[in-house]
Amino acid sequence: MRSVLVSLLGASVLVIGSVANGQVIATPPVQTETAPVVKPTSSEAEFGGRLTGISGDAARFEQFRDLREGPTLDRIRYQRSEPGWGFLASADHVGYRDQRYEAGFTRNGRMKASLEWDQVPFFYSTDTRTPFTSPTPGVFRLDDSFQAAIQGGGATRPIFGTDLRRFDLRSQRNTAAARLYYRATHALDLHVLFRSTGRTGAQPWGASLGQSNAVELAVPVDRRTNDLNATAEWSNTRALARVAYDGSWFTNRIKTLIFDNPLSATDQLSPGASSQGRMALWPDSTAHTVSAAGSVALPGRSRAFSSVSVGTWLQNDALLPFTINTAIAPLPLSRPTAEADARIIAMNYRVTSRPTPKLWMNAQFKSYDFNNRTPRFIEPRYVGVDGAVVSSSTGGSEPFGYVRHFVDLDASYSATAFAALRLGYGRERDHRTFRFLEETVEQTIRASLDSTSLTWGSMRVQYEHGVRTGRGLDEEVFGDIGEQTSLRQFDISDRRRDRVTALVEVVPLASLGFNASAAIGQDHRPGAVFGLRDNNLRTVTLGVDASRNEALLLGAQYSFENYGTLQHSRQASPGPQFDDPTRDWSTDMNEDVHTMTADVTLPHIAPRTTARLAYDYVHADARYVYLVPSNSTLAQPQQLPAVRNVIQRGNADVRYSLSRQFGVGLGYAFESYDAHDFARSPGTLDSPFLPALINLMYLNRPYRAHIASVRLFCTW
DSSP states (O other), X not given: OHHHHHHHHHHSOOOTTTOGGGOOOOOOOOOOSSOOOOOSEEEEEEEEEEEEEEEEOHXXXXXXXXXXXXXXXXXXXXXXXXXXEEEEEEEESTTSTTOEEEEEEEETTTEEEEEEEEEEEEEEEEEEEESOBOSSTTEEBOOHHHHHHHHTTSOOGGGGGGGOEEEEEEEEEEEEEEEEXXXXXXXXXXXXXXXXXXXXXXXXEEEESSTTOEEEEEEEEEEEEEEEEEEEEEEOSSEEEEEXXXXXXXXXXXOEEEEEOTTOSSOOSSTXXXXXXXXXXXXXXXXXXXXXXXXXXETTTEEEEEEEEEEEEEEOOBOOOSOOOTTSOOOOOSOSBOOEEEEXXXXXXXXXXXXXXXXXXXXXXXXXXXXXXXXXXXOSEEEETXXXXXXXXXXXXXXXXXXXXXXXXXXXXXXXXXXXXXXXXXXXXXXXXXXXXXXXXXXXXXXEEEEOSOSSEEEEEEEEEEEEEEEOOOTHHHHHTTOOTTBXXXXXXXXXXXXXXXXXXXXXXXXXXXXXXXXXXXXXXXXOSBEEEEEEEEEEEEEEEEESTTSOEEEEEEEEEEEEEEEEEEOOOTTGGGGOGGGXXXXXXXXXXXXXXXXXXXXXXXXXXXXXXXXXXXXEEEEEEEEOXXXXXXXXXXXXXXXXXXXXXXXXXXXXXSSSSEEEEEEEEEEEEEEEOTTTSTTTSOSSEETTEEOOOOXXXXXXXXXXXXXEEEEO
């Protein structure tokens, strides 16, 4: 559901005047007997005002955008074209947190340069509350007298309620980019890109001094990433060669998080009893990659392609001591800095061929080698949750690495002019270091039947079957770290996967089209007694598109998605319970998602008038059912309520052309969001003080929003 909502928010921005991201439906110019003269210089602007009414969670409504009411300059463009060169400048949402600017210069056939500035806000909450204060960035303090009262047994967490502070929780990402394309010769192109992305503000962060003692903090964010790409490309009618360098430099100005323990005012020798906790935040790092690629035409209507890249990832920040608890004697570190180093070598080789008009073939080999060269930390002992010195079951760190090889073969044969049969085979082999399975091999076969250019439309049916198996598993390793020996990890466990998809498009008329698709799939992990066992999906989509003499454009679609998972676990402590099957339990999750979209455009609803209506609706329900066997010695589980998310979005926009240079537009948009989530709803987190947590009250709250806008369009 979350991915569906994010996709809708990214792809279906509120019109509020049909101007978001420059998507304006222009009224066709008045037709005359002679074609209009193209001016070497042209400009356009869109400005007006916006009224916004929001009830409920305003932060979630504006999460990645700024829709405050007030005057707006939503769009401005300036373009100049002269013989041999051109210039373009644009600005969107000027003065708001999601504003964007761009300027570009082109010298025809020789050079193209551009500058960009883009802002993306992230608004978390307007109702955030916390008893913590932050005297310096990254340090969070509580009232000492309250800590002492709780430590002495005279109070509990709610004592901090008299010291709560309310604030807006938000962050901002600003990106500046510069691009340069230069044609050095007829066959040689040069490209340079530099992008700098900075993020500031704060975000929710979980910190813990043990399972029964956790806090949620508004951790400060002040970091920047600088990326550089330089590419040289040579090409002619038969071949292409490219070399490139990519560099990335990440810098974080706040490296450490320190926070007070709400249950203890003094350091003690007990798990979770330190007066404060400390953890590392994002370390500075760099990445450098050199790559080369090329392709060449071969006889028999064939082409070969290859690419090779070599990269290095580096991180060498200072390491934090094992604990901040002064009651524990310091343990020496095996080295003062991380010395993290990874070498990545990636290769891709591909050959495609169409030896006959009916036969197409493809062969591809890919390799990815993540060589983790970070030296191991030899640490036989460490400090657990800032409370006691414990022995390490692994003797230190385990720098994970892997090598992945992938072979893919495809062939398509067109038996008739309207149908093609395609067969494919893929094999992926992964070798890992410091994982329970040293090697996994997944083999996949694919088959599809395509029918195109039919008088009534087209169709496609595809089947995919894959089997992944692992080698080198030593189940005793699970026991050494206190895990069930029949536990299997999600990404490397043995798996059988089956998928069937079908797509049909019917076009009875040139102005009318229907489409339908369906898919069914299942993942089964036969060797996993504990962990994820099954993962199933079913989807159905129906759509229609229609038009009438360029006077009506209509599109509508409905889709249904169903996802189900089954996971097994055991509630057991070390000892006799550990191997007792009567303490097993399972989670059966089932989620249904309904999505409906409709869009109607009326380019000529009236003289000089264009109108557009759009509506989106998404409804998702997920239920987690907890199961125990008939002979269970566990108490019957209390079932949780279903998780429900509903979002509706509708907008209407009308534009009227006063003249060739001026137009006026009216827009209205409506959006609502409703959520019932047993984990982060107001009914669950109705207090910032829970038995084991001080939380920020960053919740899934519903909202309703109405937006009205009036705009004036000018072109000159």
